[in-house]
Amino acid sequence: MTLLQGVLWGMIAAFWLPLYPTLRRGDIWEVMLALSSVATKSSLILLMVSVIRDDWMMGLVGVITLSVGNAGFMLLAHLLRRLGQTGG
Amino acid sequence: MVEVVSGIGLGVGLWFWFWGTPVLLTRHSILFKLHHLSVADTLGSMAIMAGLLVRRPREWPLLVLAVLSLVMWNTVLGYVLAYCASARQPVSVETPDGPNH
Numbered sequence: 189m190t191l192l193q194g195v196l197w198g199m200i201a202a203f204w205l206p207l208y209p210t211l212r213r214g215d216i217w218e219v220m221l222a223l224s225s226v227a228t229k230s231s232l233i234l235l236m237v238s239v240i241r242d243d244w245m246m247g248l249v250g251v252i253t254l255s256v257g258n259a260g261f262m263l264l265a266h267l268l269r270r271l272g273q274t275g276g
Numbered sequence: 277m278v279e280v281v282s283g284i285g286l287g288v289g290l291w292f293w294f295w296g297t298p299v300l301l302t303r304h305s306i307l308f309k310l311h312h313l314s315v316a317d318t319l320g321s322m323a324i325m326a327g328l329l330v331r332r333p334r335e336w337p338l339l340v341l342a343v344l345s346l347v348m349w350n351t352v353l354g355y356v357l358a359y360c361a362s363a364r365q366p367v368s369v370e371t372p373d374g375p376n377h
Contacts, residue, residue, distance in 0.1 A: 206300050208301060209301065225300070232325070235324075235328060247339075248338065257349075265356050
């Protein structure tokens with residue numbers, strides 16, 4: 189196993205940690221926090237695999253996930269806050 | 277040399293990930309968790325990408341774009357989540373003439 193593969197397995201292990209709070213019926217903001225961490229970590233894992241395989245189409249998907257994914261999250265956060273205010 | 281510098285970047289990044297992510301499983305306040313997670317995800321991911329950039333310098337446009345969008349969006353998302361999560365608790369400020377609702 190090379191250094192990159194070892195780091196990749198470490199990243200996958202760290203990727204599982206935020207998934208547990210998303211399964212609990214907790215506060216919506218804790219679930220949002222956990223899912224934003226999952227999004228960032230998954231795109232980093234994509235970038236790591238694209239470096240290992242030297243396949244830059246996957247790297248492109250990782251970068252698109254990084255830039256568009258969190259933007260969508262912000263809109264969702266504002267929507268949830270507005271729904272919370274109007275008792276929706 | 278490239279291997280060493282890249283290994284250091286990847287190692288520091290992974291350490292940050294494992295430093296900040298377990299806080300999500302504790303009972304601290306959401307702002308405490310948000311702080312640790314923002315540091316872990318932003319700084320850790322930047323260190324990992326620096327390690328990757330050292331290994332693949334010819335792909336620098338894609339990796340620099342990833343770093344820039346990570347830094348921008350993660351920071352702003354952290355602010356939005358902090359604002360939204362703390363906006364629901366009414367804050368009563370003690371002023372000389374009584375609580376200010």
